[in-house]
Amino acid sequence: MDFSAELVQWYQKNKRALPWRDTANAYVIWLSEIILQQTRVEQGMPYFYRFLEKYPDVISFAAAHEDEILKLWQGLGYYSRGRNMLKTARQVVGQYGGEFPVAYTELIKLKGIGGYTAAAISSFSSDEPRAVVDGNVYRVLARYFGIEEPINSNKGKKLFQQVADEVLDKDHAGLHNQAVMEFGAMLCKPKNPDCAVCPLRNGCYALQHNKVSILPQKLKTVKIRERFFNYFLITDGDTLLMNKRGEEDIWANMYDLPLIETAGYLTPQEIMNMPATAAAFGKNIVMVGASRPKKHILTHQHIHAQFIQIEPAGGEIKYQSGWLRTGIKNLKNMAMPKIIFLFLNNFFNL
DNA sequence: AAACCGGGGCT
DNA sequence: AGCCCAGGTTT
Numbered sequence: 001m002d003f004s005a006e007l008v009q010w011y012q013k014n015k016r017a018l019p020w021r022d023t024a025n026a027y028v029i030w031l032s033e034i035i036l037q038q039t040r041v042e043q044g045m046p047y048f049y050r051f052l053e054k055y056p057d058v059i060s061f062a063a064a065h066e067d068e069i070l071k072l073w074q075g076l077g078y079y080s081r082g083r084n085m086l087k088t089a090r091q092v093v094g095q096y097g098g099e100f101p102v103a104y105t106e107l108i109k110l111k112g113i114g115g116y117t118a119a120a121i122s123s124f125s126s127d128e129p130r131a132v133v134d135g136n137v138y139r140v141l142a143r144y145f146g147i148e149e150p151i152n153s154n155k156g157k158k159l160f161q162q163v164a165d166e167v168l169d170k171d172h173a174g175l176h177n178q179a180v181m182e183f184g185a186m187l188c189k190p191k192n193p194d195c196a197v198c199p200l201r202n203g204c205y206a207l208q209h210n211k212v213s214i215l216p217q218k219l220k221t222v223k224i225r226e227r228f229f230n231y232f233l234i235t236d237g238d239t240l241l242m243n244k245r246g247e248e249d250i251w252a253n254m255y256d257l258p259l260i261e262t263a264g265y266l267t268p269q270e271i272m273n274m275p276a277t278a279a280a281f282g283k284n285i286v287m288v289g290a291s292r293p294k295k296h297i298l299t300h301q302h303i304h305a306q307f308i309q310i311e312p313a314g315g316e317i318k319y320q321s322g323w324l325r326t327g328i329k330n331l332k333n334m335a336m337p338k339i340i341f342l343f344l345n346n347f348f349n350l
Numbered sequence: 351a352a353a354c355c356g357g358g359g360c361t
Numbered sequence: 362a363g364c365c366c367a368g369g370t371t372t
Binding site: 032033034035036037038039040041043044078080081084111112113114115116117120132134135136137177178181182184185190191 | 364365366367368369370
Binding site for chain 1: 351354355356357358359360361
């Protein structure tokens with residue numbers, strides 16, 4: 001038996017009796033699908049009943065006031081779903097004569113209906129062969145077929161939709177779609193799936209390769225640090241003060257300039273007034289120039305750098321670890337981050 | 351591609 | 362505390 005047939009057989013034996021199943025009424029299916037977006041069945045169920053009782057068809061829904069919809073939606077979260085539903089209901093009444101669309105290409109045009117919901121409504125109401133891809137489908141496909149592409153990358157989304165379309169039973173699209181999702185929700189759960197009793201265990205890549213717990217893969221959004229580097233340009237004849245960076249941070253072991261990092265942006269004058277500046281370079285220093293802030297973008301960090309030229313270069317400087325005086329003619333042999341090289345190259349005409 | 355939207359259950 | 366839920370819209 002193939003993938004789809006196994007799932008459907010499992011589904012027919014184990015499915016929950018849910019009030020929006022066994023209906024072809026696109027309005028009712030739409031109501032349930034919007035409510036169930038990012039929402040557990042148990043949480044959405046009472047709302048579904050309340051909405052259906054108060055608005056038994058799209059005509060009555062479209063006639064509601066937004067305040068009434070939002071009040072009935074209260075506690076469910078993602079309140080734009082309720083507002084979008086009202087827009088869509090009114091559009092269905094105005095443009096489709098109150099006949100809720102069942103074609104994917106029409107449904108996808110409506111507010112609050114994306115690819116998943118359009119596929120769900122069209123397949124459930126008219127068996128249009130469109131594969132649904134939701135959180136459950138990602139999980140089932142990733143595990144069974146061993147797909148390691150992250151589900152939240154553009155490449156991954158395309159790939160999973162493609163695989164879902166390939167395994168779809170096009171003659172029984174609605175049944176197939178419901179089966180995959182129910183299977184993902186009830187058996188192939190995110191944590192502690194019931195692999196021991198799974199009808200697909202023999203063909204499951206993740207189970208055979210001990211990868212159930214790591215699939216599906218998801219790209220975690222790396223938070224970008226905003227950092228503010230205040231560099232000091234201190235020349236003395238044909239030399240300048242440089243800094244060899246340590247092992248820990250970005251640009252490890254490369255050269256930049258003496259640096260005071262701040263938590264946020266400060267103007268050059270504010271930097272000059274900081275006690276840390278006087279402590280490093282002496283009390284009698286004077287700012288003789290400053291660059292505009294420059295932004296340098298790294299994968300995980302945005303560096304906001306500015307260059308402040310100070311004088312005199314006298315003996316008050318307390319050399320910190322890594323600082324060294326270098327001949328300007330040596331600069332061309334020193335490895336520097338691009339933002340430093342660009343500045344020095346421009347300043348000294350290297 | 352990432353931010354934003356939300357309450358609630360599970361581990 | 363972090364992940365996930367029958368995702369979609371906006372920037």
